[in-house]
Amino acid sequence: MTTSKRLHYLDWLRVLAFGLLFLFHSWLPFDHLPWHIKNEEQSALFDLLTFFTHGWRMHLIFLVSGAGTWFAMRSRKKKFLSDRWLRLMIPFIMGIVLIIPPQRYYEWLMFQNFEGGYLEFMSIYPGQQLGTDMGTSVLLWFGHLGTHLWYLPFLFTMTLLCIPVFQRIQKGKLRFTWLTNLMSKRFGVFVLVVPMIVCRLLLKPLFPSYTDWADFFVYLWPFVYGFIFMADSKFVAIIKRKTTLFLVVGLISSAVFIYMGSTNEQMVQAYMNPEFGWKHLVSTVNAMLVAWGWVLFFLGFFAKAMDFQHRWLVPANISILPIYILHQTLIIVFGYYIVAMDAHPFIKFVLIFGTAIPASVLLYQLIRTNKVSRFLFGLKPPKKQLKSEPAAHLKSVGIQRTEVDKP
Numbered sequence: 001m002t003t004s005k006r007l008h009y010l011d012w013l014r015v016l017a018f019g020l021l022f023l024f025h026s027w028l029p030f031d032h033l034p035w036h037i038k039n040e041e042q043s044a045l046f047d048l049l050t051f052f053t054h055g056w057r058m059h060l061i062f063l064v065s066g067a068g069t070w071f072a073m074r075s076r077k078k079k080f081l082s083d084r085w086l087r088l089m090i091p092f093i094m095g096i097v098l099i100i101p102p103q104r105y106y107e108w109l110m111f112q113n114f115e116g117g118y119l120e121f122m123s124i125y126p127g128q129q130l131g132t133d134m135g136t137s138v139l140l141w142f143g144h145l146g147t148h149l150w151y152l153p154f155l156f157t158m159t160l161l162c163i164p165v166f167q168r169i170q171k172g173k174l175r176f177t178w179l180t181n182l183m184s185k186r187f188g189v190f191v192l193v194v195p196m197i198v199c200r201l202l203l204k205p206l207f208p209s210y211t212d213w214a215d216f217f218v219y220l221w222p223f224v225y226g227f228i229f230m231a232d233s234k235f236v237a238i239i240k241r242k243t244t245l246f247l248v249v250g251l252i253s254s255a256v257f258i259y260m261g262s263t264n265e266q267m268v269q270a271y272m273n274p275e276f277g278w279k280h281l282v283s284t285v286n287a288m289l290v291a292w293g294w295v296l297f298f299l300g301f302f303a304k305a306m307d308f309q310h311r312w313l314v315p316a317n318i319s320i321l322p323i324y325i326l327h328q329t330l331i332i333v334f335g336y337y338i339v340a341m342d343a344h345p346f347i348k349f350v351l352i353f354g355t356a357i358p359a360s361v362l363l364y365q366l367i368r369t370n371k372v373s374r375f376l377f378g379l380k381p382p383k384k385q386l387k388s389e390p391a392a393h394l395k396s397v398g399i400q401r402t403e404v405d406k407p
Helices: 008-030 044-054 057-099 101-111 118-130 138-170 177-184 188-203 213-231 233-241 243-263 265-272 278-305 313-338 345-367 371-376 391-396 401-405
Strands: none
Touching (some): 008 044, 008 057, 008 278, 008 313, 044 243, 044 345, 057 138, 057 313, 057 371, 138 213, 138 313, 177 188, 177 233, 188 213, 188 278, 213 233, 233 278, 243 265, 265 278, 345 371
16 A cells, blocks of 8 residues: 555654754764864774764665655656755855855864965865865765765765656555565565675675765665555554564664674774775665664654654654755864863763754744745745645645655
8 A cells, every 4th residue: 555645754754864964964064983073082982983973874764765765756746856856966065155155164163274264265175175186986076176065966876766666656556465475474674685795795895985985875765765665554563573683683783783893993994994895794784674674663663653743743754855955064163162171071962062053943933934035945935835735635635734744
């Protein structure tokens, strides 16, 4: 049975996924991994949080994005691709020009001993960025120019790649009865992790950089699965029945991942910059079980417990994209001054999150009042375009007003 009604649990899951991303970027100044700004004192607690969440947070975002693509294709129909360009690539291009340079400016202040002002920086920065040798991978250019905004062109590229198959699925020309039958078996649902394992095994030694082709094809599968799960309600029903299994798999695989990462430097190397061999095989299988276990646990849990409406849910979902675009720049700008304070790292983390995210929300409130800024940040024009469509008709096809505002 095709999914047509509004699934509130997907909205909650989307809020969770991006909310976690905002927290994740707020604590990155305090772990031991390289980032745009760093606190002088790092904390093992934040290392643990990074190792735990990094293994599944983007997989969850792409799964939710795939499910959102199902509904967007149904509602936008022939305008779908142009809508995706406006919603994803216009904000990405705008971000490269306006949102990302302040991040690099404070990075230069902290790590490159740059002493000039912002205008002097901007006279140098574009040439420096475009003159960097990123090799032949267009995907690395997405991250190099757009930093955290790489997700937007990734999602657009995935959509272009998958749309012929997605159209066949929505027209009922591709059915998945065989897959639901297989997934109903005790461990059958883990057949879906096999393509992710294969892609990482074959591609990561060749494309080890983060957000290069190996990561693209690993993230592609949750995106595809999110779409397929909306084609038949039996998929989510199966996942709901196996939520405890996914929690156990997630906990065990995460414990193994953290243990290997904290006790064996060779396994860290095998995960970050692997070579073909048994260590790469072990780290890959475990890493993909981490990703798939937690993604399916959260999907099943939210489908069971969070399928309800709330007055904050609609505005939260509409605001996610602009806040996502803004948040990391504000974290870095506020964080540059906060990490210089004499305070405990946890206090600084709370200050960064407690200032940057509310500031993002306030800026969003300004952005939504202007047609030009709405366009640049991927928001739909004001609601008047929907007033001509009776609400009853929208509900009859499973579309509510806020559905067209999902990226």
